[in-house]
Amino acid sequence: MDFLFLLTLLIYLAASIFHALFLTTGDRKIDRFAYWITIGGFALHSFYLVLRWLRQGEFPMAYWYDSASFFAWAIILIYLCIAHLTRLRTVGSFVVPAAFIANLIAYTLPKGNAAVSPALQNYWLITHSSFIFLAYAAFVAAFGFGLMYLIEEKRIREKKHTLLYNLLPALGRSDRIGHKCILAGVILMTIGIIIGVFWTRNVQEVTWKWVDPKVIFTIATWLIYVLQLSIRQIFGWYGRKTAYSAIVGFAAVLFTYAGVNLFLPSMHAF
Amino acid sequence: MMNQIFVVGTSHHTAPLDCRERVSFSEDQYAEAFRLLKDNRQIEEAVILSTCNRVEIYAAANSKDGCTLLFDFLSDYHEVDRRQLAQFTYNYQNLDAVRHLFNVVTSLDSMVVGEPQILGQVKAAYDHSLSAGASGDVLKRLFTKAIRVGKRVRTETEIGAGAVSISFVAVQLAKKIFQSLEDKTVVIIGAGEMSELTAQHLVENGVSKVIVANRTYEHAVEIAEKFSGTPLTYDVNLNFLVDADIVITSTNASHHLIHRKALVEIMRKRKHRYMFLIDIAVPRDIDPQVGAVENAFLYNIDDLEAVVTSNLKERGQEAEIAAQIVEAEAVKFHLELQAYDVSPIIKALYQKFQGIASRELEICLDKAALSPQQQKIVESMIQSITKKLLHQPTTHLRQVAMDSDSLEIADNLNEDHVPYVRALQVLFGLERTRETDV
Incomplete structure (x- = not known):
């Protein structure tokens, strides 16, 4: 094994x-x-x-x-x-x-x-964690596209037509696919959160706490992405701003996933 | 002496345009030219490659002076003085001819190394010859191989990568920004050959809408007609730029037309969708600071030229790799052609038979006192017997050699005829050495 x-x-x-x-x-x-x-x-x-x-x-x-x-x-x-x-x-x-x-x-x-404690051990666990992690993975991909966008934009602006310039996708393409990744991530995360809420409601021994730091940071991360999507829609935050927000969002994902538990007690094991 | 390959031609390397024009062939002249070559010059196989940069006749013939034949044909057909024509033409034979064709088809001999048209032009020239029945076994092999070498160089080297003209660099950059140019709008401000050429290439690559802004409306109409675009009178507040994805400027204005502040406002109005600005004017039409505006990308004439220069340099490096491929393929092809050639053995066979016959004839004539007329009859009888005896085996040998590698397997020579050649060598004690340059 x-x-x-x-x-x-x-x-x-x-x-x-x-x-x-x-x-x-x-x-x-x-x-x-x-x-x-x-x-x-x-x-x-x-x-x-x-x-x-x-x-x-x-x-x-x-x-x-x-x-x-x-x-x-x-x-x-x-x-x-x-x-x-x-x-x-x-x-x-x-x-x-x-x-x-x-x-x-x-x-x-x-x-x-x-x-996991038997009370929690059911399909809720599987679906909740799967959706959340798939959402995180989509955000990682958006982060990747954000990085590619920024590198490529720099090459074009500085007029450096190197090998990397040839290999990276067109700006419009990185931007579009990155955006779709964020969209997919938000949808997956929303489903994951909703499942999480219902799950704990169904389990007697866990008292639902809105103030659980994991929950708060998850919501905050979710908000960052939702906000970014809305602003893009309304004001046309294309390109560099999408790329930057994908990077900021990724930092939030990392902190929500790993950072919170290091500093704050939570009912989530991770 | 079969399988001799010749080429006589003239190209941009050796002749100015007005000379090339005088010897060029139009499509409807091909058939006639092939017929004349065959009837009057004993040239069985020919391909004529006539483009704006070169006129070349490739031929396979059963003769040593094919080049002279081709040259005379070129001069007679176009009624050009031979001495004059000689200054502008080159000619190659066999390995050199093969190498030359491979250099041509891979664009190594082109004015712009790496240009993609030549491969298609060679293909078309070969097709013309095929359909006129002017391509036989040798040229079929040669051109099939050449086209394959052309493709190989394209896939294995980056010889065609990177645009090498200002307008193509602009198109490539636009694609690097937008990915697809469909549904994009290009605005041309001012007029000029370069800006129109760039717009033309953009349209060919999918740009759907062209707007032409000019201070004089009539000029705008005139240019817009070429792209079925929309003419506009140039307006100082630049409102027409809100819909512009690509902007090409080439006016004679002595000051900047597009300033940073104005563009920031325009970008806000178009919700920050990308804008690619190409400033071809000297002095510049666009404030260089515009290049710092978010989602706006500015390239001026020097930037574009720098890209062209660096791409040309890269092509030069790739051309060296391509030249190695060409050399290897040319040598390989030439060797294959020799292996496939059964002429030397047939010639040796005839010599052997005729040698015996003439010796026996001498002895016979010494012994018998024949009248001159009788002598002639005996001589021709002996000749005839020799020919008839050898006719069937040699025909069969040629047939086997031709069948043994049909074009499909030209890369992987199947030499069915080789055992026959060996057998003949052994049975008749023929010379093992073969002519190295047939």
């Missing part, structure tokens, strides 16, 4: 390296190779998660370890969806390393076999 996870981790590392290598060489063969080993890593990772689920008998979501690993899996899933739909793999150079880091963190964390 551990070996399987380590193997996944190493494949993601290789995928990250080859994605980065593509950006520096522009060799399409490397690009194709990086894409296929990412798919291979994803398949292995999925297999590992299912195996762990079956072994434990419960959906593995009790530890930081599980959540970080699932986060990485969701990032790759969203990336593969985008690559499939848009035929644009360049974003992989930005998000595959993120998945690798998430998995690396997971690897260093302790993992037990204890399950």
Whole structure:
């Protein structure tokens, strides 16, 4: 089992390296190779998660370890969806390393076999956490597109038509796909939050607290994205502003996911 | 002596336009030219490549002086003085001719290295020859291979990447900003060849709406007609820019027409949708500070030229890789053509038979006292027997050699005829050495 996870981790590392290598060489063969080993890593990772689920008998979501690993899996899933739909793999150079880091963190964390308290253990847990992590992954992708946008814009403004300039997608395209990622993320997150609310309502032993810091920061993150979407719609915040807000939003996601628990007590384990 | 390849031609390297014009061929002249080449010059196979930058005749012939034949044909057909024509033409044979065609088809010989048209032009020239029945086995091989080499160079090198003219650089930049140019609006302020050419290329790449603003309405109408665009009288508050995605300026104004402040206001009105401004005018029409406005991108003539220069430099590097590919392919093709050629062995066979026949004839004539007329009859009989004996095997050998690699497998030579050649060599004790340059 551990070996399987380590193997996944190493494949993601290789995928990250080859994605980065593509950006520096522009060799399409490397690009194709990086894409296929990412798919291979994803398949292995999925297999590992299912195996762990079956072994434990419960959906593995009790530890930081599980959540970080699932986060990485969701990032790759969203990336593969985008690559499939848009035929644009360049974003992989930005998000595959993120998945690798998430998995690396997971690897260093302790993992037990204890399950979430039985009262919470049901399909609510699965759907709530899945939606939230898929939303996070979509925001990671939006962050990737934001970075690509800013780099490309800088190249165009400074009139530096280098290799990177040729490889990165057109500004309008990065902006549009990044925007769609945010839109998808907000929808997924909204569903995840609603499920979370209903879930706790159904469980007697957990008293619903609006003041739970995790909840507050989640709502704040959600608001950042919703606000950005509205302003874009009304005032035409295209381009650089979308890119910046994707980056700010990503910081908020990171803090909500990992930061809150470090500083504040919460009813969420993670 | 089959399979000799010749080319005689003139190009932008060797001749000015008015000379190239005089020897060029129009499409309806091809058939006649092929017929004349065949009937009067004993040239069985020919391809004529006539573009604005070059006129070349490729031929395969059974002769050593194919180049002279082609040159004379060119001079006679167009009624150009030979001495004059000689100054402007070049000619190549065999490996050099193959190499030359490969250089042409890969655009290494073009005025702008990497230009994409030539591959299509070579294809068209070959098609004309095919449909006129003027391409035989040798030229079919040569041109199929050449077209394949042209494609290979395009896919394996970046020779065609990067625009190398101001107007194409502008189009590429626009695509780098907008991705698709469909539904985009271009506004031309002022007039000029360069701005119109750029607008033309933008329209060809999908731009749907053209607005022409000029101080003189009549001028605007005149230019707008070329793009079925909308003419406007130039208006100082620039309200027409609100709908403009791409702006091209080329006026003679001595001061800036578009200032930062005005553009910020316009950008607000168009909800900050991207605007790409191309300032071709000297002195400049657009305040350089405009380039700092969010979602507005400004390139002036120097910026565009810098891109052209750097792209040209890159093409130069790619051309070196392409030249290596061409050299390797040309040598490979030439060797293949030799391997496929069965003429030397057939020639050797005839020599052997005729040698024996004439020796025997001498002995016979020594012994028998024949009248001159009788001598002639015996001689012709011997000749006839030799020919008839050899006719079937040599025809068969040629047939096998032709079938053994149909064009589809030209890359992977199937040499069915080789065992026959070997057998003939062994059975008749023929010379093993083959002519190196057939």
